Amino acid sequence: MPVMNRRIIFKTVLAAVLASTIALPAAALDRRVTIVNDTNYTIMQFYGSNKGTDSWEEDILGRDVLRPGQSVRIDFDDGTGYCKFDFKAIFDDDDVLVARGINVCKIGTYTYN
Template sequence: MTMKTIARAALILAAVGTVAAAPAVEAPVAAAPAAATAQSKDGLNRRVRIHNNTGWTMLRFYASNTGRSSWEEDILGDDVLANNASIVMNIDDGTGACNFDFKAEFTNGQSLVRNNVNVCQIADYYYTR
């Protein structure tokens, strides 16, 4: 497996089973098996709770290291993130990077991109209209 594939697996495993169906439901952080994770060795927490407060269902979510020229795989996979729900995602790709670009796609066809989000310094990120 490549580091990129391992990092994606860690992000997906961190998201699987954590989509909250209703507001105020706390989703647990899923632990990825040690062999499948590509954690940075600096000890910084890159887990971010993504909140969807847009009025639409989030269909896809991407988090790519700002050093990348393309979007990584959809972290939500087959899941969706309902309006007023949240999910904890481990945004650690194993490179030691803290700054990531986020892209969310919604049921209304809109995409919202947020650039240069420092996932080492935040615990929550809110998508609003």
């Protein structure tokens, strides 16, 4: 085999190996985020919806609440492959805070303060 062909094959194989080890599939990314309530109010409801939906879905806290100083670890992996989520927190004083475009694949903690 000519030297030029071997170089082309080597470069092709090397590129394939690098691509498979460097580029993580979206499904393999960690979407767990710790939500911290660093306010003086209780979070009564919390929603996290991926950027591909127009709905807030269900209250992630369910029957629980997130009191001042408490935190909860939430896995936002909903099977869609999305990394960007919108968060909505409803507090006991009826304040509603919405945060848009949070990249749950890149952050480990989100704090309300």
